[in-house]
Amino acid sequence: MFWLIRxxxxxxxxxxxxxxxxxxxxxxxxxxxxxxxxAGLLPEWMQLEGRGGMRF
Known part of the structure; x- marks a missing residue:
């Protein structure tokens, strides 16, 4: 209903x-x-270091 007002x-x-x-x-x-x-064209400094999930 709010989207109608907006x-x-x-x-x-x-x-x-x-x-x-x-x-x-x-x-x-x-x-x-x-x-x-x-496409894999990002420079190395823009990449994340780890792809794994969080470990506790």
Whole structure:
């Protein structure tokens, strides 16, 4: 039900063009980083050291 109120608010006062471009830019940067990581092209300093789970 809350999403209907939010949708009404967005319809009356849509976000600015700058904000939309900003959000899509962040999403695009995340997608590019994900694709580079999946391709194995990340430099060694950006890699995690351990892939195992936590041990107690």
């Amino acid at each position: 949708a009404k608010r967005w319809a009356k006062h849509p976000p600015s063009t700058k904000r939309i471009i900003f959000v899509f830019g962040i999403v695009a940067a995340c997608v590019v980083l994900y694709l580079i990581e999946r």
